[in-house]
Amino acid sequence: MAKKFNFKLESVLKYRADKVNQATESLNQIVKIRNEKEQEIQQNEEKKQVLFGTQKGKIKAADLQNKNNHINFLNDEIERLNEEKKQVLEIENLRRKKLTSAMKDEKVIDKLKDKQKLAHDQNQKKEEGAFLDEIGLQITMKNRDKHNG
16 A cells, blocks of 8 residues: 655645745735825825916916915925835835745745655655565466466
8 A cells, every 4th residue: 555645844834835925915015005105196296287287377376375385295295105105115125035035945845845755756656666576476476386286
């Protein structure tokens, strides 16, 4: 009967796979935050463009002042969001490195498992071949005894 392959480090492999999943989720979260920051920046840029294109002709000084204040506010907001985006990108890079490292660790154990599985399969084939040779030898011996006896 063939022996079932048993990888002794299966729990380590599962642990490392979980680490990869956690790192992937963590990276996905920060990418989502970065995308949200980029959308906010884009929205503020669009608002600014709308403000630049409005009110042609005679404009009251108070309206012009409000418009300039609003544009300045949007510029400050864009600058703040860009700074936040820089920080998020730094975190994203760290999490990307962490994911890469976790994937390498998992791959090492996975390759070890593959090598052990291959060795196990080759050993099984050798044992099976030896078993079949033994059966063939026994049949040959029985046939020889029948012919000689």
